[in-house]
Amino acid sequence: MRGMSIIVKKVVQLMSALIFVFGLYIVSHGHIDPGGGFTGGVVLAGSFIVLILAYGVDYFKLKKQKEITSLFENVSILILLLFGLSGLFAGSFYFFNNYLSPGAPGTLISGGLIPFYNLFIGIKVGATMFVIFLALTIYKEEASK
Amino acid sequence: MENLLVILLVMMIVAAIMAIHAKDLLSSLIAQGFVGYGLVICFILLRAPDLAIVQIVVETVTLIIMVSVLHDSTRKEIQVPAGKRDIYTYSLSFVLVGLMLYYFNRAIATLNPFGDHALRMSDFYAREAVELSGSTNLIKGVLWDFRALDTFGEATILFAAAAGVMAILRIKGRKE
Numbered sequence: 634m635r636g637m638s639i640i641v642k643k644v645v646q647l648m649s650a651l652i653f654v655f656g657l658y659i660v661s662h663g664h665i666d667p668g669g670g671f672t673g674g675v676v677l678a679g680s681f682i683v684l685i686l687a688y689g690v691d692y693f694k695l696k697k698q699k700e701i702t703s704l705f706e707n708v709s710i711l712i713l714l715l716f717g718l719s720g721l722f723a724g725s726f727y728f729f730n731n732y733l734s735p736g737a738p739g740t741l742i743s744g745g746l747i748p749f750y751n752l753f754i755g756i757k758v759g760a761t762m763f764v765i766f767l768a769l770t771i772y773k774e775e776a777s778k
Numbered sequence: 779m780e781n782l783l784v785i786l787l788v789m790m791i792v793a794a795i796m797a798i799h800a801k802d803l804l805s806s807l808i809a810q811g812f813v814g815y816g817l818v819i820c821f822i823l824l825r826a827p828d829l830a831i832v833q834i835v836v837e838t839v840t841l842i843i844m845v846s847v848l849h850d851s852t853r854k855e856i857q858v859p860a861g862k863r864d865i866y867t868y869s870l871s872f873v874l875v876g877l878m879l880y881y882f883n884r885a886i887a888t889l890n891p892f893g894d895h896a897l898r899m900s901d902f903y904a905r906e907a908v909e910l911s912g913s914t915n916l917i918k919g920v921l922w923d924f925r926a927l928d929t930f931g932e933a934t935i936l937f938a939a940a941a942g943v944m945a946i947l948r949i950k951g952r953k954e
Binding site: 735736768769 | 827828831832835836838839842843846847850908909910911912913914915917918919921922923926927929930933934936937939940943944947948
């Protein structure tokens, strides 16, 4: 995949950071507003995908990116599982127990463990989407060599 | 609103049929994108903003991935000549679709009227979820408090999907 014209590159340079921040907003406010981890994660992945589409495959060191993204994906799902396990040792002894206090509904710090779940599912979904896209681009380049 | 939904759904059905029968695979993808974004408008009309956001984002990313796959392979559809077996498959699918429509029709008669669908369980969720989970987004409250194990299963499915893509596409470690 080759890069696109200079206009597209400049617009993407300006926009991708905004898209990333918007994804972070959706993830972090998932327990208050519509949105949440899954949606925000895909938006985060989109902010990287749009960069690669504009600049082409050769511009970034995608091999290393893929390793790091795979690591993020695996570690975040492990942390989710550990959060679920931690519910066994607190409160009423069941898996995925929401043992922190709910707090005042509608404020940013509320919902017990739900913001943490949202954060890590966001990282996980974003990394998965991005890794699938990276696999489709990298391995094609390898095959054509 | 129901008339608008009917118009939209008919257009989506036409686009879906077009996606199957288009000669050029890129136009088939565009028709499929029409189906996806039409579903977004349906969700917004039915007042489900959470689902609408998920649908619009996932639709965009999957369309990008599919176009990038199509970019590397051929745009022409592979034509398989019709054989004798097609008669059986078509007739069987017609019979199954007819059966399904019949039972849908029977089932619709027993459902609540359109828009009045609060069952016993969801009624409890709608009343108590904010207080019990502390999250004003009811969907996340249900997904990550009452039904967290199911949601974890969904995350595992995504993980399996990524692992499957890796296993199919990797070149190193594959014996030629």
